[in-house]
Amino acid sequence: MAKSFSIRHQPGFTTIAAVCFVALYMPIIVLVVYAFNEAPSTSEWGGFSLKWFQSASQNAQVIDATLRSFQIAAIAATLATIAATMAALATTRTPPYPGLTFKYAMINQPLMVPEIVTGVALLIFFSRIKIFTGYSGLGYLIAAHTAFCIPFAYLPIRARLENMDLSLERAAADLYATPWQAFRRVTLPLLWPGILAGLMLAFVISLDDVVITEFVKSGGQDTLPTYMLGQIRRGITPEINAISTAFLLLSVVIVTLFFFVSRKRD
Amino acid sequence: MPEQPGKNAIEVRGVRKVFGAGDAAVAALDTVSVSIRENEFFTLLGPSGCGKTTLLRLIAGFDYPSAGEILLYGDDIALLPPFKRPVNTVFQSYALFPHMTVSQNIGFGLEMLGKPKAEVKARVAEMLKLVRMEHLASRRTSQISGGQQQRVALARALAPQPKVLLLDEPLSALDYKLRKEMQIELKRLQNQTGITFIFVTHDQEEALTMSDRIAVMSSGKILQVGSPWDIYDKPADRFVADFIGETNFLTASIAGIENGKARATLKSGATITASVADGFQPKGEATVVVRPEHAKLVKGKAELSGTVENVVYFGTDTHIHVRLDGSDDLFIVRQQNARSAGCGFETGDKAGIAIGDDAAQVLRD
Incomplete structure (x- = not known):
């Protein structure tokens, strides 16, 4: 039986989907991760801490x-x-x-x-x-x-x-x-x-x-x-x-x- | 037709309903007048777009007439909003409240009328019993079948004891067998409650089997009002004759009207008696109708003659199509079937068509 057309089986579909998801969610994930950064930097990791939440809430x-x-x-x-x-x-x-x-x-x-x-x-x-x-x-x-x-x-x-x-x-x-x-x-x-x-x-x-x-x-x-x-x-x-x-x-x-x-x- | 005794529940007097304005105006109802008697099962019958639902909506109060009066036991209700009319409706889509149980649906009208809780409860129980739904009282209306929803819709509309119950093609969504059951159920409910029913349908068979009287409608007009027998056996005009059941149309010259009977001379030269409506004086040529089961196919000479063109077997009866001699018209004869016996005619046979004394009706067109 012939396979019916499905966009999910077109070449490159998975790659494009993956790129889109990364572009959408990666920055947000990075932002969330660095909210827990010990160091006062949004790009260099200095260990886990909740101090920024504390300072923001105060x-x-x-x-x-x-x-x-x-x-x-x-x-x-x-x-x-x-x-x-x-x-x-x-x-x-x-x-x-x-x-x-x-x-x-x-x-x-x-x-x-x-x-x-x-x-x-x-x-x-x-x-x-x-x-x-x-x-x-x-x-x-x-x-x-x-x-x-x-x-x-x-x-x-x-x-x-x-x-x-x-x-x-x-x-x-x-x-x-x-x-x-x-x-x-x-x-x-x-x-x-x-x-x-x-x-x-x-x-x-x-x-x-x-x-x-x-x-x-x-x-x-x-x-x-x-x-x-x-x-x-x-x-x-x-x-x-x-x-x-x-x-x-x-x-x-x-x-x-x-x-x-x-x-x-x- | 002699006026029968009894009060009129509804009197529609010269009602017009026009939709749109100016050149685009369409008269959905074109000066309609009809009286509906107390305790009657009255049917508005006609094809879609004939105005039957518009008339029902005007009686219910969902729309207001452009002209005319609608009297309910003598009071003009034409301009009252629906919640001030002691008239209830069973909707085509049932329109049950999905966020309420079966009991709450049935009690809604009484509650809105401000009846005490105990009275509402008793009446709901009574209604549940009447439509045999006691076991489903606390179900949501989305959890019951179409036939059950139909019964709830009926119980809900009957619970406030309306003076008139309006039914807008309530059986059209049901399958054939359930529809037959509900037809009998509706007749039973009407007998039991003694409430005047106004029933809208496009199904002529439904209308004939259920109604005390029928109004046949077309293009915003009422063409004929009468008992199912009147409508079927004595159609007033071509539309009624054609819409209800199968009919043979014949052209004849009419003479000698006496006691509602006329002598009609057919094209074949044969003369038959045909009944004529009261007060109708046809002059010269007119159309005469003969129902297929009121004619008889015979070997040899009769009022009409022709050649059998088709024999169609229907189980209970057989339809024989006869091409009339000297014209191109087909005439259909319906014969009751007997067991293990053919109808006695085959395609190509010459046959006569016998039309009895009380078989024909002169049309008004």
């Missing part, structure tokens, strides 16, 4: 930036998820109508516009508001993060809703549920895994952002990524590796949770 600036990152990510992800849930309901719970594709594009626009453009635009826009209002708190960062997190929260929620039969809400209405009851008792429980997935994705995206944050932040408003960027400019110690490793671990945990949550009850 560094007031790191703690300050980390807390700020979490604060912004938590608020922005929550707001973005609420907005994304409403947007997803509005774009999927009616039969398709003209103009719907345009609305999809509008909601997902932050995915298409280069971050640097959004950053510059927000910088100019917010500086005017700052002059008028005199307010220069975290509100600007939270607003900016909320805006670019919406499409990331929107996508898993919409995917979940699209797999949900419209006749479920109809059945609820037919069985005397008011629109609010139908939402509470039928739509929301079924949508919940999608909402959680959207929330986690938005949280990670907000936590990770550099470009827009760098443009929007006022003095003394460093988040963890912008703090790290600032440190690298001044010369690197394994403390950066240690922070990166902790950050990596957190992202892996959240993305793993996201994976399990979005697979649930399918």
Whole structure:
């Protein structure tokens, strides 16, 4: 019997795959390994130590930036998820109508516009508001993060809703549920895994952002990524590796949770 | 047709439903009026796109008519949202809530109506018994078979004791044997609960076997409303005659209408009696229909004659295709089979077709 075509049996497949994996993961592995370096170098090994984790966890600036990152990510992800849930309901719970594709594009626009453009635009826009209002708190960062997190929260929620039969809400209405009851008792429980997935994705995206944050932040408003960027400019110690490793671990945990949550009850 | 006594559960009066606007506007329902009696098993029958599901959705409240009234025991409900109508639906896809158990699904409507917990529990138990699902009460709806899901959907819709139950092609997803079982089950449930059923289907056999009355629909209009016998034996027009069962169409000149009977002179020169609908006065030429089992194939002369072209054996009966003399038309005769005996005709035989006194109907087209 003739063998069917399989890309895995083409010449060079294994080599290319191996090169890609090495290129992807090797730098990260090196970074993690040197987080445990005794010597103050990111390239020469001087024995195993946890001292960089210790010093990072006692560094007031790191703690300050980390807390700020979490604060912004938590608020922005929550707001973005609420907005994304409403947007997803509005774009999927009616039969398709003209103009719907345009609305999809509008909601997902932050995915298409280069971050640097959004950053510059927000910088100019917010500086005017700052002059008028005199307010220069975290509100600007939270607003900016909320805006670019919406499409990331929107996508898993919409995917979940699209797999949900419209006749479920109809059945609820037919069985005397008011629109609010139908939402509470039928739509929301079924949508919940999608909402959680959207929330986690938005949280990670907000936590990770550099470009827009760098443009929007006022003095003394460093988040963890912008703090790290600032440190690298001044010369690197394994403390950066240690922070990166902790950050990596957190992202892996959240993305793993996201994976399990979005697979649930399918 | 004499008006029978009994209250009307639903009265549809001059209902139009137009989708789209301007030049793209399509009338899914074109000024439909029909009355559905209390405790009746009423079927909306027609091909897909005829408007039957649109009419059902208007009665359920999932859509609103462009014009006209829908009365439920005398009250106009046309513009009420679905959750304010004492009408429940069995959906084609069942639409069971996947995050709830069988019992929770059945109790949902009563709970939404704010019934006390004890009452909901008792009623759910009663419903489970009615559809014979007691043993699966605490299962998730994804853990039961299609036929069982069907029963849960029925129990859920019947639990709040609706004034009218709407069924949107509920049997179409089931295989043949299960469908036959559920047809009988549905009739039983309707007898037992005494609730008015409005059933939508495109399956003419299903409609004939289950309904008290049938409305045949096509292109947004109701063409005929009547008992299964009326619809089958006295089709009002060509579409109804053609859609339901097999039919032979003959052209005849009509004369001498009296007591609902007319003399129809066929092209062969033979004259047969044909029934005519009340108040219909055909002039000159008209189409007459004869069901294949109402004609008889004979050796020798009869009302029609022709040459046997094909003999098709069906087990319970045999269909004999006869090419009529003096025309190109085929006429099909269906004969009941007897054991160990052929139908007595072979391809190429000359044969006569006898049409009895009560075999033909004049169409309105």
